[in-house]
Amino acid sequence: xxxxxxxxxxxxxxxxxxxxxxxxxxxxxxxxxxxxxxxxxxxxxxxxxxxxxxxxxxxxxxxxxxxxxxxxxxxxxxxxxxxxxxxxxxxxxxxxxxxxxxxxxxxxxxxxxxxxxxxxxxxxxxxxxxxxxxxxxxxxxxxxxxxxxxxxxxxxxxxxxxxxxxxxxxxxxxxxxxxxxxxxxxxxxxxxxxxxxxxxxxxxxxxxxxxxxxxxxxxxxxxxxxxxxxxxxxxxxxxxxxxxxxxxxxxxxxxxxxxxxxxxxxxxxxxxxxxxxxxxxxxxxxxxxxxxxxxxxxxxxxxxxxxxxxxxxxxxxxxxxxxxxxxxxxxxxxxxxxxxxxxxxxxxxxxxxxxxxxxxxxxxxxxxxxxxxxxxxxxxxxxxxxxxxxxxxxxxxxxxxxxxxxx
Numbered sequence: 001x002x003x004x005x006x007x008x009x010x011x012x013x014x015x016x017x018x019x020x021x022x023x024x025x026x027x028x029x030x031x032x033x034x035x036x037x038x039x040x041x042x043x044x045x046x047x048x049x050x051x052x053x054x055x056x057x058x059x060x061x062x063x064x065x066x067x068x069x070x071x072x073x074x075x076x077x078x079x080x081x082x083x084x085x086x087x088x089x090x091x092x093x094x095x096x097x098x099x100x101x102x103x104x105x106x107x108x109x110x111x112x113x114x115x116x117x118x119x120x121x122x123x124x125x126x127x128x129x130x131x132x133x134x135x136x137x138x139x140x141x142x143x144x145x146x147x148x149x150x151x152x153x154x155x156x157x158x159x160x161x162x163x164x165x166x167x168x169x170x171x172x173x174x175x176x177x178x179x180x181x182x183x184x185x186x187x188x189x190x191x192x193x194x195x196x197x198x199x200x201x202x203x204x205x206x207x208x209x210x211x212x213x214x215x216x217x218x219x220x221x222x223x224x225x226x227x228x229x230x231x232x233x234x235x236x237x238x239x240x241x242x243x244x245x246x247x248x249x250x251x252x253x254x255x256x257x258x259x260x261x262x263x264x265x266x267x268x269x270x271x272x273x274x275x276x277x278x279x280x281x282x283x284x285x286x287x288x289x290x291x292x293x294x295x296x297x298x299x300x301x302x303x304x305x306x307x308x309x310x311x312x313x314x315x316x317x318x319x320x321x322x323x324x325x326x327x328x329x330x331x332x333x334x335x336x337x338x339x340x341x342x343x344x345x346x347x348x349x350x351x352x353x354x355x356x357x358x359x360x361x362x363x364x365x366x367x368x369x370x371x372x373x374x375x376x377x378x379x380x381x382x383x384x385x386x387x388x389x390x391x392x393x394x395x396x397x398x399x400x401x402x403x404x405x406x407x
Contacts, residue, residue: 012298019152026145033141040125044112045138052108052142059100064089091165094158098150098325099363105146106332106359109139110352113340136337143333150326155297163294189279192220193288210241212282217248227258239282248274292318316380317373321366324381327388328362334395335359362391 030049034042068085075081075088125135195217217234235250251274255267287299292315295303300322304315335358339351365387373383 009298009302012301016156016296016298019148019155022148023152026149030141030145037138040128040135041138044116044135045141047112048108048138048142051111052104055107055111056097056100056104059104060093060096063096063100067092087168088165091161091168094153094161098153098158101146101150102328102332102362103359105143105329106336106355109142109333109336110340110355113139113336114352117341139333139337143329147326147329150329151323154322154325159294159296159300163290166291166294190222190224190226191278191280192222193280193285194218194220195285208241212239212241213237214239223258225258228256229258230255244281245275246278246280248276297322313376313380314374317370317383320373320380320384321370324384324388325366327385327392328366331362331388331391331395332359334392334399338395338399358391358394362387365390 030045034045037045067089071085071088075085078084195214214237215235217232217237219232219234220228221230221232223229231254232248233252233254234248236248238247238249239245240247249272251271253269253271254265255269257264257266290299292300292303297319300315300319304312304319307315335355339355366384369378369383369387372378373380377383
């Protein structure tokens with residue numbers, strides 16, 4: 001078990017707010033740094049940001065163009081292709097940024113440092129009496145900002161976007177279909193809900209006057225031993241957000257005698273209407289039916305404590321990956337620094353290719369680690385933390401070997 005498995009939900013939600021605040025403050029912090037830092041640092045900082053922004057825009061544009069060609073036929077079937085395409089890629093943007101930011105950081109740092117090495121600008125900075133680490137402050141500053149942004153994307157924004165993206169993709173493929181099924185056990189109440197028609201045009205959770213209407217419900221009540229005790233077949237159900245109460249119509253109630261092997265039906269009762277004081281709401285039912293990739297870290301941590309044993313490895317690995325994956329930003333920076341600072345012109349091309357190869361290797365190893373963790377072959381924290389730590393150490397080792405650091 002890892003630290004994040006049993007955290008209080010309120011603490012994890014507070015971390016979401018803190019990460020949102022830090023992400024919003026990143027532009028302001030960099031503007032203040034650009035204004036108050038020494039001239040040497042301002043020069044490196046400005047060059048890095050320009051290269052970083054240009055590279056990120058190019059990579060995202062290239063990704064969208066390639067992917068757009070694959071989905072062009074799907075967009076052509078819609079009533080407004082331009083709108084659907086724009087909305088489609090706006091929902092995918094957090095996932096694209098999460099993958100491309102470490103790559104962009106590596107390329108931008110590598111380009112700038114290689115250029116500075118060729119022009120002997122790094123030697124000029126070192127001759128002012130500054131240490132190598134001091135000279136590279138802007139690189140680490142941008143790396144820390146990238147790490148915070150990736151952590152916020154992993155922690156909250158990407159899962160939220162995935163929730164809307166999966167529903168949008170379903171609506172795109174199931175045109176004129178205004179429902180999807182919910183089939184999920186609610187562990188807190190031990191009730192299993194099967195809903196045939198769940199409206200996709202859902203009222204906002206902030207709407208206190210919202211009315212939800214459902215048809216064709218089957219609700220099974222179990223006991224602590226997961227044995228069936230009651231089953232309710234409901235023709236129509238209404239949930240009122242103002243009263244926070246269900247109103248069922250045309251109900252058939254089946255009562256069962258619990259048995260270790262097979263429950264026995266002992267009574268049947270019909271009711272015209274029924275208003276139970278149940279804790280489930282439509283929003284909780286939607287959360288219960290989410291896949292792990294749609295869950296934010298607070299919700300995933302909460303669901304992990306209630307998950308079945310066969311579901312835990314995948315959820316636990318995904319939870320740890322969301323926390324530790326941003327460390328790849330630091331690994332990218334260290335690899336770029338160790339291979340970009342080179343004073344031999346002949347070696348710069350080889351070092352650039354080596355850095356890109358290492359970045360590809362890091363992405364492949366991260367994917368392999370996640371697969372091993374989800375299959376319960378490795379503990380979740382080892383499967384997700386090994387790759388970024390290993391490549392961070394590799395970057396430091398190259399720096400020691402080529403630049404003589406730490407010797």
